[in-house]
Amino acid sequence: MTNKEGHYKLWNELARTGSDDKETTFDTLFPNAPYVASIYACFACQELSDRDDDGYCADTCPIQWGNPEGCCQHGSEYRQWAEAETPAERKRLAAIIRDLPWREK
Secondary structure (H helix, E strand, O other): OOHHHHHHHHHHHHHHHOOOOHHHHHHHHOOOOOHHHHHHOOHHHHHHHHOOOOOOHHHHOOEOOOOOOOOOOOOOHHHHHHHOOOHHHHHHHHHHHHOOOEOOO
Protein backbone atom coordinates (compact mmCIF):
# COMPACT_ATOMS: atom_id res chain seq x y z
CA MET A 1 0.00 0.00 0.00
CA THR A 2 1.29 3.45 -0.86
CA ASN A 3 1.05 6.43 1.47
CA LYS A 4 -1.49 7.95 -0.90
CA GLU A 5 -3.62 4.79 -0.67
CA GLY A 6 -3.33 4.83 3.13
CA HIS A 7 -4.43 8.47 3.21
CA TYR A 8 -7.43 7.65 1.06
CA LYS A 9 -8.39 4.60 3.15
CA LEU A 10 -8.18 6.52 6.44
CA TRP A 11 -10.19 9.50 5.30
CA ASN A 12 -12.69 7.32 3.47
CA GLU A 13 -13.41 5.54 6.75
CA LEU A 14 -13.75 8.85 8.59
CA ALA A 15 -16.09 10.08 5.84
CA ARG A 16 -18.13 6.91 6.22
CA THR A 17 -18.40 6.98 10.01
CA GLY A 18 -18.19 10.66 10.98
CA SER A 19 -15.89 9.67 13.85
CA ASP A 20 -13.97 12.40 15.63
CA ASP A 21 -11.26 9.95 16.75
CA LYS A 22 -8.72 9.87 13.93
CA GLU A 23 -6.03 8.16 16.02
CA THR A 24 -8.21 5.19 17.03
CA THR A 25 -9.52 4.84 13.48
CA PHE A 26 -5.94 4.93 12.20
CA ASP A 27 -4.74 2.33 14.71
CA THR A 28 -7.67 0.03 13.87
CA LEU A 29 -7.11 0.24 10.12
CA PHE A 30 -3.30 0.18 10.22
CA PRO A 31 -2.04 -1.78 13.25
CA ASN A 32 1.38 -2.22 11.61
CA ALA A 33 1.77 1.26 10.14
CA PRO A 34 5.23 2.73 9.63
CA TYR A 35 6.67 4.70 12.53
CA VAL A 36 6.08 8.29 11.38
CA ALA A 37 2.59 7.52 10.10
CA SER A 38 1.63 5.95 13.41
CA ILE A 39 2.96 8.88 15.46
CA TYR A 40 0.92 11.45 13.53
CA ALA A 41 -1.84 9.12 12.25
CA CYS A 42 -0.98 10.61 8.90
CA PHE A 43 0.32 9.08 5.70
CA ALA A 44 1.24 12.48 4.27
CA CYS A 45 3.72 12.87 7.14
CA GLN A 46 5.01 9.37 6.37
CA GLU A 47 5.42 10.37 2.73
CA LEU A 48 7.63 13.30 3.74
CA SER A 49 9.72 10.98 5.89
CA ASP A 50 10.03 8.46 3.06
CA ARG A 51 11.19 11.27 0.77
CA ASP A 52 13.76 12.37 3.38
CA ASP A 53 12.15 15.78 3.19
CA ASP A 54 13.02 17.88 6.22
CA GLY A 55 11.33 21.04 4.96
CA TYR A 56 8.43 22.75 6.66
CA CYS A 57 5.45 20.50 6.07
CA ALA A 58 3.16 23.22 4.69
CA ASP A 59 5.66 23.80 1.89
CA THR A 60 6.31 20.16 1.05
CA CYS A 61 3.21 18.23 2.14
CA PRO A 62 2.03 15.94 -0.65
CA ILE A 63 -1.56 16.98 0.04
CA GLN A 64 -2.56 20.18 -1.70
CA TRP A 65 -4.41 21.87 1.14
CA GLY A 66 -6.72 24.76 0.37
CA ASN A 67 -4.85 26.76 3.00
CA PRO A 68 -1.28 27.59 1.95
CA GLU A 69 -0.16 27.30 5.58
CA GLY A 70 -0.91 23.56 5.63
CA CYS A 71 -3.18 21.24 7.52
CA CYS A 72 -2.80 22.51 11.07
CA GLN A 73 -3.45 26.20 10.54
CA HIS A 74 -6.72 27.94 11.34
CA GLY A 75 -9.23 27.54 8.53
CA SER A 76 -7.65 24.47 6.96
CA GLU A 77 -9.86 21.56 6.00
CA TYR A 78 -8.21 19.47 8.70
CA ARG A 79 -8.78 22.05 11.43
CA GLN A 80 -12.39 22.45 10.31
CA TRP A 81 -12.80 18.66 10.56
CA ALA A 82 -11.16 18.56 14.01
CA GLU A 83 -13.44 21.35 15.25
CA ALA A 84 -16.66 20.07 13.63
CA GLU A 85 -19.44 19.51 16.13
CA THR A 86 -21.56 16.93 14.32
CA PRO A 87 -20.86 13.60 12.65
CA ALA A 88 -22.55 14.87 9.48
CA GLU A 89 -20.14 17.81 9.25
CA ARG A 90 -17.15 15.57 9.99
CA LYS A 91 -18.30 13.19 7.23
CA ARG A 92 -18.53 16.06 4.76
CA LEU A 93 -15.11 17.45 5.65
CA ALA A 94 -13.44 14.01 5.77
CA ALA A 95 -14.66 13.37 2.21
CA ILE A 96 -13.13 16.68 1.12
CA ILE A 97 -9.81 15.81 2.80
CA ARG A 98 -9.88 12.32 1.27
CA ASP A 99 -10.24 13.81 -2.20
CA LEU A 100 -7.68 16.62 -1.98
CA PRO A 101 -5.02 16.38 -4.71
CA TRP A 102 -1.86 14.46 -3.81
CA ARG A 103 1.39 15.79 -5.27
CA GLU A 104 3.56 13.00 -6.53
CA LYS A 105 7.29 13.17 -5.85
